[in-house]
Every structure is written in structure tokens, then in C-alpha cells.
Amino acid sequence: MTMTRRGALKVLGAAAGAAAVTTAEARTPKPSGPDDLGLLFDATRCVGCRACSIACRDANGLAPDVAMIGGAPYDAPADLNGSTLSVIRQWSTESETGYLKAQCMHCADPACSSVCMMGALHKGKRGVVQYDVDRCVGCRNCQIACPFNVPKFQWASASPKIIKCELCRHRWDQGKGPACAEVCPRGAVVSGSRPELLAEAKRRLAAKPAAYQGGIYGETQGGGTACLYLSPVGFAPFGLPALGNEPAPALVETVQHAIYQGAFAPMVLFGTFAIVAWKNRHAVTAAEENDS
Amino acid sequence: MPHPEVAEPSAVTRRDFVKICTAAAASVGMPAWAGEKMAENVAKGKKPSVIWLHFQECTGCTESLLRSSAPDLGELILDLISLDYHETLAAAAGYQFEAVLEKTMKENAGKYVLIVEGSIPLKDDGIYCYVGGHKAIDTVRRVAEKAAAVIAIGSCASWGGIPSSSPNPTGAVGVAQALPGKTVVTLPGCPANPYNLLGTVLQFATFGTLPALDDKGRPKFAYARVIHDDCPRRAHFDNGRFAQAFGDAGHREGWCLYKLGCKGPQTHANCSLLHFCEVPGAWPIGIGHPCIGCTEQGIAFTVPIHQNMPIDRPTAPMAYPNVGGGKGEVGAIAAGLGGLVVGAAAGASYVASRKLNVQVKRAEGEEKKP
Structure with a gap:
């Protein structure tokens, strides 16, 4: 679908109209769906082989991020970036070290989508937070909004896009799920519907309670994410933010919709501007008449 | 007294023969039952007739085949296939030998396998290679016409090899270019690994089929991956341990040869899994020399x-990248400083606009005075 100028104006007009008629009630957090696709990452199982990162590149047709190390080229992305949807990071505590897979968390109520003025980032089928390049204006608000620092911009490209994991939705037609989960040799990353993954995570926690700490990250954090994490050391060493149970858009949209409710605040603001401008213009005209 | 093996070729029992076939099948990755089927085919007189032509080459591929031992050459050319024409191995010579070629082609028309070793010159109407009074291009076209399968062994026959290196004075090309429209199995390598030929020929002898080929006519079982994928020195590459010069400490430790010019990452072949001459480690990287990319057109004999x-x-x-992909917190001091900057900018612009207004009015007043 190509976005025309007319279409874009329609979107903005509809958004403004919706804002004008919204009531001041608090915006309720959006729940996750029963069929939402997600990933379960178990840090006690990951060995850091990076099969997932390589399979991700193959499945999504992304070029390697080449860095020269000791005179030889390696595919060594420093983090998620314009050509990397999934990366293995290393965490360490005083006594232990291990690996962490990072990719889009597919929040139930995503902040990136809430701030996206054109709806380029939106919740698609099976709860996937997906990107529509035809609607993107390149404002990169999504990059600022995401609590996990996931959406990445293709700075090196002349026609840049926002790059993020979409759980290999282009492979669903072939009956395939996310490529990373398909190739993991240790079952450290598995894909499935969110309720299935939660059940599996709880089963693992119950089977080996001593092996895990901190419960399931993503069950409630930030309003719940479709990608869940299990950890042997809690989640502070993982660099995952300590989010509350309330999704960010619930608060932000409540405040913003209150301000713009009935278009009252904008009318007051722009009305004041209009009066000031009119008075100034009147004063200038009067001064000119006096001079002549 | 003559040598017993020569005097009594029929001394091979059926059991021995099935063993030979099974060993041959195993050596090229076919299952044991394929060996039995091979033996049955031979018993039924279905040994494929093979014609082997030499053109612009060094006979290194034949030399390499002579050194395979499972099956050994005798078993291969006498028991498993019928090698009817091969210029290096023939006992006959001259007109007598050329007559064998004609006879074989006539008797096995549409059934024989043609193996070509060496490139074919096309420049100046192909005058640069004559065998038995015939141009290479004429012979290969004539023999290929009635062949059931055409196999090009070695880089020369596959894509031109050394004779086709710049400036290519004879206009040398591979068999596939000389026979447009014909399916040619190419087995590049300098020399090609004999087991890749045996695998192809024995599959044809047993099942009458050719292996799955890639876009360059190379059997996928041997050429689907690059040397680098299965290199025994790969762990050194992955850990950044490179030999910097021949004979340095790293080279003696068996470190990765990439910085010495190894073409393993670009070269499609199975040398790293299947060594030569059946001596473990007998292949370039095994003896401490970088891969020269001998199977790969555009690299071998082209790139230094x-x-x-x-x-x-x-x-x-x-x-690995560190954790902490999340963003930093905005501290109170930073927020206060930011506020100050914004406030100062707003105040300054207000003052500046006032001054500008006064200046404009003054200028207007001066203009009106005279």
C-alpha cells in the first residue's frame, strides 16, 4: 500500500478528530491476546553460539555488519542496529557470566506504536508489533519511546527505514515461525503463543526452582510483553529496565488526551495567539495612521 | 610363471566382488545396499563404458585418480566400469588405439560416459590442440553427441583452468562452454579429488542417475559448501588467531592461514573433509599452505x-556486545541545566526582539525626518 499525500492528511485529520472527542477517562492498558506470538528466552540454557543471530540474518535478508578484528572481517554488530534484528549480548555478575538474546519484546501495549503519529508501527496479526514503511515519516519518536531501545534507524541508507524484529511474519505463509527459535540447539529460545510460553516458563520454574531467580520477565513488566525471559541471576544484570506493571502509553495517553479533550486546550492556546496577533496588528496600523 | 592376478582374473569370488563394490560405495558416501546393487548390475553386464579424453591439461587429475585405493584403479577400470579409451592408461597406441574409440562409440552409442580432462581451445578455429589428427573441439563435440553423461574433471575442463588464465592465448574454455545446451557435470579442482569423480561415476553406474548439481554443474554433495565451513583450523579463525608469516610461532602452532592469503572462505570444495591420496592431512591447508582456490573460476590462477x-x-x-541496550536516565542536574539553557534562550530571544523592534522604529523615524 502506498501512502498518498491525501491519505496522510486523512490519517492526521482522523487522529485530530478522535482526540477532540475523546473523553477524559483514563486510557486503559491494552491486554495481550490469547494467540499473540512470542519468544521465551531461557538464560540458563543459552551457550552464546549465535546460531539465532545468523539464522535471523538469513531469514530476513540482512547484510552482515562487518568489523575488522585482528586483520580479518567478522560479522560483529555492537548491538541491535540498522542491519541487526537480533543480537546475543554478554552479561556478568561477580560470580557468573552468560548470554542474553535481545530483539523486539512485542509489548502488549507498545510505546513505539503509541508515539507513532502515522501508525507506521502498529500491532498486527498475532500481536506482532510491525512496521509499514509507507506510513513512516522518519521522526524516530519510536526510538525515543521504546523502553528496550529496540527500533533502529538505517542511518547509512539514503532511503532509511526503521528496523526491528517482526517475528519472521513473512515466513508464516510457509508454515514457519521465527527463524531464531527454529535453529536454537539448546531450546534456549522457543517460539509459541504467549499463553503457551507462560505455561512453559512456569513449568521450568516449578521443575527447577533453585535454577531461576526473579520469576518471568515480561509477564507483567511494562504491561506485559510477548517475549519472556528466564534468568538464573534476576534481571538487573541483564540490563532489562525495571518497569512497572502499567504500560507507558496508558499514562502518557491519559495525560495527553486530557489536555486535548474537546480540543479545549488548543483552542485556548491558539485563541490567545490570535488575540495577541490581532492586537499587535491593530497597534501597528494605528501607529502608521498617526505617522501619515 | 605369469603373475597370478593377471593369469586368473576370474579368481575373484562373488563374495570378494560384492565386498569391493560395497567398499567403493562406502568410500563415496553411498549405502551398503548400493554396493550390492552395483555388483548385480556388473553381473548383468551393465558396466558403463567410459571414454576419457585429454586436451589442454597436465594429466594431474588422472595421476590423482591412480592414487585412490578404495576401489583401487585396477578394480575400478576392470571390475566396476569399463574404461575403454584413456590415452594415459592405454596399452595400445596409434591407429590401433584410435580405432578403439570409434568401436566403443559405435557399440555403446547413447550409453557410454564421457569424461573430459583439460580445456578446449576455441581461438583461431581451435587449431591449438590436435589429438590423432582431429581438433579438440571437433572430437569433444563428436563424442559428446552420443554420450549418456558428460563429466568434466579438473578445473581446466570445468571452466578453462590454467590454459584460460590471462592472456589466454589459445582461447581455452571449459567443456560446458564448448558444448552449449548439454548437461555437463563439472568437478573443478587442481587436481580434482578422485573420490568426487568416483562418487559421480559409481552413482551413474549403480542407479543410472547423476547427482544433484548447482548452477555451475558441480555436484552438491562435494561443492555445496566452502573450504572455510569445514576447515580444521576454523577454531583459530573464530578466535582471531592468525599466522602472520610463514614459519612464525602462530604458523608452527597451526593457526588460521587467512592472513597469508587463504582463499578457503571463497572456495567451494570438500577438500577440508576429504583429503588427497588417502593420507590424513594431505591437502594444502593440512600441510600449512593457504588454499589457493583451485576450484573457483576467477580466483585460481587469477588472484595472486x-x-x-x-x-x-x-x-x-x-x-559479545555488553548488556545495557536500554537508555540512560536523565539526572536531576542534567534536567535543571537543560531547563536553564531553554529559559536563557527564551529570555534572550525576547530581549533581542524588543531591541530589534526599537531599532526598526528608530530607523523608520529617521527615514521620515528629512
């Missing part, structure tokens, strides 16, 4: 042997 080449598909290093 010790020139380092970029890697098509780089792999991950042994270092």
Missing part, C-alpha cells in the same frame, strides 16, 4: 596466491 581476499559471509567473533 598470497593475496588476502574479503570474506563473503563473515562470522561472529568471540566477543
Whole structure:
């Protein structure tokens, strides 16, 4: 679908109209769906082989991020970036070290989508937070909004896009799920519907309670994410933010919709501007008449 | 008294023969029952007739085949296939030998396998290679016409090899270019690994089929992956341990040869899994020399042997990015400073606009005075 100028104006007009008629009630957090696709990452199982990162590149047709190390080229992305949807990071505590897979968390109520003025980032089928390049204006608000620092911009490209994991939705037609989960040799990353993954995570926690700490990250954090994490050391060493149970858009949209409710605040603001401008213009005209 | 093996070729029992076939099948990755089927085919008189032609080459591929031992050459050319025409191995010579070629082609028309070793010159109407009074291009076209399968062994026959290196004075090309429209199995290599030929020929002898080929006519069982994928020194590459010069400490430790110009990352072949001459480690990287990319057109005999080449598909290093992909917090002091900057800018612009207004009015007043 190509976005025309007319279409874009329609979107903005509809958004403004919706804002004008919204009531001041608090915006309720959006729940996750029963069929939402997600990933379960178990840090006690990951060995850091990076099969997932390589399979991700193959499945999504992304070029390697080449860095020269000791005179030889390696595919060594420093983090998620314009050509990397999934990366293995290393965490360490005083006594232990291990690996962490990072990719889009597919929040139930995503902040990136809430701030996206054109709806380029939106919740698609099976709860996937997906990107529509035809609607993107390149404002990169999504990059600022995401609590996990996931959406990445293709700075090196002349026609840049926002790059993020979409759980290999282009492979669903072939009956395939996310490529990373398909190739993991240790079952450290598995894909499935969110309720299935939660059940599996709880089963693992119950089977080996001593092996895990901190419960399931993503069950409630930030309003719940479709990608869940299990950890042997809690989640502070993982660099995952300590989010509350309330999704960010619930608060932000409540405040913003209150301000713009009935278009009252904008009318007051722009009305004041209009009066000031009119008075100034009147004063200038009067001064000119006096001079002549 | 003559040598017993020569005097009594029928001394091979059925059991021995099935063993030979099974060993041959196993050596090229076919199951044991394929060996039995091979033996049955031979018993039924279905040994494939093979014609082997030599053109612009060094006979290195034949030499390499002579050194295979499972099956050994005798078993191969006498028991498993019927090698009817091969210029290096023939006992006959001259007109007598050329007559064998004609006879074989006539008797096995549409059934024989043609194996070509060496490139074919096309420049100046192909006058640069004559065998038995015939141009190479004429012979290969004539023999290929009635062949059931055409196999090009070695880089010369596959894509031109050394004779086709710049400036290519004879206009040398591979068999596939000389026979447009014909399916040619290419087995590049300098020399080609004999087991890749045996695998192809024995599959044809047993099942009457050819292996799955890639877009360059190379059997996927041997050429689907690059040397680098299965290199025994790969762990050194992944850990960034490179020999910097021949004979240095790293080279003696058996470190990765990439910086010495190894073409393993670009070269499609199975040398790293299947060594030569059945001696473990007998292949270039095994003896401490970088791969020269002998199977790969555009690399072998073109790119200097010790020139380092970029890697098509780089792999991950042994270092990982740190956690902390999240963003930093905005501190109170930073927020206060930011507020100050914004406030100062707003105040300054207000003052500046006032001054500008006064200046404009003053200028207007001065203009009106005279």
C-alpha cells in the first residue's frame, strides 16, 4: 500500500478528530491476546553460539555488519542496529557470566506504536508489533519511546527505514515461525503463543526452582510483553529496565488526551495567539495612521 | 610363471566382488545396499563404458585418480566400469588405439560416459590442440553427441583452468562452454579429488542417475559448501588467531592461514573433509599452505596466491556486545541545566526582539525626518 499525500492528511485529520472527542477517562492498558506470538528466552540454557543471530540474518535478508578484528572481517554488530534484528549480548555478575538474546519484546501495549503519529508501527496479526514503511515519516519518536531501545534507524541508507524484529511474519505463509527459535540447539529460545510460553516458563520454574531467580520477565513488566525471559541471576544484570506493571502509553495517553479533550486546550492556546496577533496588528496600523 | 592376478582374473569370488563394490560405495558416501546393487548390475553386464579424453591439461587429475585405493584403479577400470579409451592408461597406441574409440562409440552409442580432462581451445578455429589428427573441439563435440553423461574433471575442463588464465592465448574454455545446451557435470579442482569423480561415476553406474548439481554443474554433495565451513583450523579463525608469516610461532602452532592469503572462505570444495591420496592431512591447508582456490573460476590462477581476499559471509567473533541496550536516565542536574539553557534562550530571544523592534522604529523615524 502506498501512502498518498491525501491519505496522510486523512490519517492526521482522523487522529485530530478522535482526540477532540475523546473523553477524559483514563486510557486503559491494552491486554495481550490469547494467540499473540512470542519468544521465551531461557538464560540458563543459552551457550552464546549465535546460531539465532545468523539464522535471523538469513531469514530476513540482512547484510552482515562487518568489523575488522585482528586483520580479518567478522560479522560483529555492537548491538541491535540498522542491519541487526537480533543480537546475543554478554552479561556478568561477580560470580557468573552468560548470554542474553535481545530483539523486539512485542509489548502488549507498545510505546513505539503509541508515539507513532502515522501508525507506521502498529500491532498486527498475532500481536506482532510491525512496521509499514509507507506510513513512516522518519521522526524516530519510536526510538525515543521504546523502553528496550529496540527500533533502529538505517542511518547509512539514503532511503532509511526503521528496523526491528517482526517475528519472521513473512515466513508464516510457509508454515514457519521465527527463524531464531527454529535453529536454537539448546531450546534456549522457543517460539509459541504467549499463553503457551507462560505455561512453559512456569513449568521450568516449578521443575527447577533453585535454577531461576526473579520469576518471568515480561509477564507483567511494562504491561506485559510477548517475549519472556528466564534468568538464573534476576534481571538487573541483564540490563532489562525495571518497569512497572502499567504500560507507558496508558499514562502518557491519559495525560495527553486530557489536555486535548474537546480540543479545549488548543483552542485556548491558539485563541490567545490570535488575540495577541490581532492586537499587535491593530497597534501597528494605528501607529502608521498617526505617522501619515 | 605369469603373475597370478593377471593369469586368473576370474579368481575373484562373488563374495570378494560384492565386498569391493560395497567398499567403493562406502568410500563415496553411498549405502551398503548400493554396493550390492552395483555388483548385480556388473553381473548383468551393465558396466558403463567410459571414454576419457585429454586436451589442454597436465594429466594431474588422472595421476590423482591412480592414487585412490578404495576401489583401487585396477578394480575400478576392470571390475566396476569399463574404461575403454584413456590415452594415459592405454596399452595400445596409434591407429590401433584410435580405432578403439570409434568401436566403443559405435557399440555403446547413447550409453557410454564421457569424461573430459583439460580445456578446449576455441581461438583461431581451435587449431591449438590436435589429438590423432582431429581438433579438440571437433572430437569433444563428436563424442559428446552420443554420450549418456558428460563429466568434466579438473578445473581446466570445468571452466578453462590454467590454459584460460590471462592472456589466454589459445582461447581455452571449459567443456560446458564448448558444448552449449548439454548437461555437463563439472568437478573443478587442481587436481580434482578422485573420490568426487568416483562418487559421480559409481552413482551413474549403480542407479543410472547423476547427482544433484548447482548452477555451475558441480555436484552438491562435494561443492555445496566452502573450504572455510569445514576447515580444521576454523577454531583459530573464530578466535582471531592468525599466522602472520610463514614459519612464525602462530604458523608452527597451526593457526588460521587467512592472513597469508587463504582463499578457503571463497572456495567451494570438500577438500577440508576429504583429503588427497588417502593420507590424513594431505591437502594444502593440512600441510600449512593457504588454499589457493583451485576450484573457483576467477580466483585460481587469477588472484595472486598470497593475496588476502574479503570474506563473503563473515562470522561472529568471540566477543559479545555488553548488556545495557536500554537508555540512560536523565539526572536531576542534567534536567535543571537543560531547563536553564531553554529559559536563557527564551529570555534572550525576547530581549533581542524588543531591541530589534526599537531599532526598526528608530530607523523608520529617521527615514521620515528629512
